[in-house]
Amino acid sequence: MARIIVVTSGKGGVGKTTTSAAIAMGLAKRGHKTAVIDFDVGLRNLDLIMGCERRVVYDFINVINGEAGLNQALIKDKNCNMLYILPASQTRDKDALSQEGVGKVLEELSREFKYIICDSPAGIEKGAHLAMYYADDAFVVTNPEVSSVRDSDRMLGILASKSKRAEENREPIKEYLLLARYSPERVKLGEMLSVNDVQEILSLHLLGVIPESKSVLNASNSGIPVILDEKSDAGQAYADIVARYLGENKPHRFIEDKKGFFGKLFGGK
Amino acid sequence: MSLLDYFKTSRPSSAAQAKERLQILVAHERVSHNQPLYLPQLQKELLEVIQKYVQVDKDAISVSFEQDGNQETLELNIVMPDDSTKRF
Ligand SMILES: Nc1ncnc2c1ncn2[C@@H]1O[C@H](COP(=O)(O)OP(=O)(O)OP(=O)(O)O)[C@@H](O)[C@H]1O
Numbered sequence: 001m002a003r004i005i006v007v008t009s010g011k012g013g014v015g016k017t018t019t020s021a022a023i024a025m026g027l028a029k030r031g032h033k034t035a036v037i038d039f040d041v042g043l044r045n046l047d048l049i050m051g052c053e054r055r056v057v058y059d060f061i062n063v064i065n066g067e068a069g070l071n072q073a074l075i076k077d078k079n080c081n082m083l084y085i086l087p088a089s090q091t092r093d094k095d096a097l098s099q100e101g102v103g104k105v106l107e108e109l110s111r112e113f114k115y116i117i118c119d120s121p122a123g124i125e126k127g128a129h130l131a132m133y134y135a136d137d138a139f140v141v142t143n144p145e146v147s148s149v150r151d152s153d154r155m156l157g158i159l160a161s162k163s164k165r166a167e168e169n170r171e172p173i174k175e176y177l178l179l180a181r182y183s184p185e186r187v188k189l190g191e192m193l194s195v196n197d198v199q200e201i202l203s204l205h206l207l208g209v210i211p212e213s214k215s216v217l218n219a220s221n222s223g224i225p226v227i228l229d230e231k232s233d234a235g236q237a238y239a240d241i242v243a244r245y246l247g248e249n250k251p252h253r254f255i256e257d258k259k260g261f262f263g264k265l266f267g268g269k
Numbered sequence: 270m271s272l273l274d275y276f277k278t279s280r281p282s283s284a285a286q287a288k289e290r291l292q293i294l295v296a297h298e299r300v301s302h303n304q305p306l307y308l309p310q311l312q313k314e315l316l317e318v319i320q321k322y323v324q325v326d327k328d329a330i331s332v333s334f335e336q337d338g339n340q341e342t343l344e345l346n347i348v349m350p351d352d353s354t355k356r357f
């Protein structure tokens with residue numbers, strides 16, 4: 001049986017697709033057969049971040065409608081043979097997704113794969129709802145910013161009440177906080193919510209902090225998940241997150257401001 | 270305390286304001302989102318029934334819903350008018 005992870009947020013543009021690509025690659029690189037699904041029907045982007053946009057023939061909707069088999073639609077990643085991508089449809093809209101159809105695809109994938117990552121669209125409508133409905137774990141991607149934190153809290157309420165697990169009165173979805181686009185320097189200056197602030201407000205288990213990093217744009221420019229840029233801070237942050245998710249004990253990094261002469265001079269620590 | 274912190278203590282930072290605003294907002298929204306959708310209708314109908322027997326006005330009745338783990342509590346509060354006791 002596979003473990004189904006939804007990468008969700010409520011608010012748009014906080015780093016869900018970046019995270020989905022990185023986490024999926026990280027799990028696959030460690031030898032776990034992993035599939036990553038783009039639920040953003042009509043606005044597919046995961047294919048670009050994974051660098052497989054020119055190999056898309058069939059998509060998620062085609063599989064749901066029985067127009068193609070899963071084996072025809074799944075794209076094997078070029079960097080890792082344990083990783084497969086199921087792209088979203090670019091021409092259809094969210095209504096093409098049905099709860100039953102999504103359930104069937106996930107069930108079939110569950111027989112083959114160890115982890116299934118669902119890259120949720122923004123919002124709390126159908127696409128986002130179906131991305132989380134069957135999940136076992138939720139990675140709640142949040143930026144240290146008021147509207148993102150508020151939307152994450154809203155999403156937590158939905159995860160707790162509208163999932164299959166909730167409806168069947170089973171153990172609830174396990175929720176994890178991934179705080180993305182973090183700038184320790186700005187936190188120190190009192191210009192940005194700190195990781196402790198966000199944790200206090202959301203009372204969530206922190207899986208990791210991903211710093212604001214130039215390497216993310218570089219990675220998306222070249223269509224290679226940032227986790228493969230092992231020298232980059234964001235790449236390392238995602239590698240840590242995968243390790244922690246798999247139960248390893250990794251101390252948190254990228255929380256303290258380490259750079260700058262003035263930072264050291266005035267910062268105390 | 271570092272030198273930088275010393276200069277900052279004069280007014281609350283924007284991050285501190287953000288935190289405070291979020292704490293208030295989130296606490297409020299958690300309560301209202303968890304309420305069942307039937308609550309306003311229930312309140313309206315209960316009021317109609319009560320008004321058949323007692324002269325109360327609209328804000329004299331409040332219905333609140335609370336969830337604590339697996340336990341859900343529906344609390345109904347009616348403020349009786351001062352002269353209502355005369356009938357009993
Ligand atoms: N840690 C980071 N540092 C710098 N930029 C980042 C970081 N994470 C994400 N970004 C940038 O933020 C933008 C949005 O990222 P992404 O597409 O992953 O968000 P999303 O949540 O999937 O958006 P949507 O809600 O539209 O699906 C991108 O331009 C991405 O490069």
Ligand SMILES: [Mg+2]
Pocket residue numbers: 016017018040045119120121
């Ligand atoms: Mg996205």
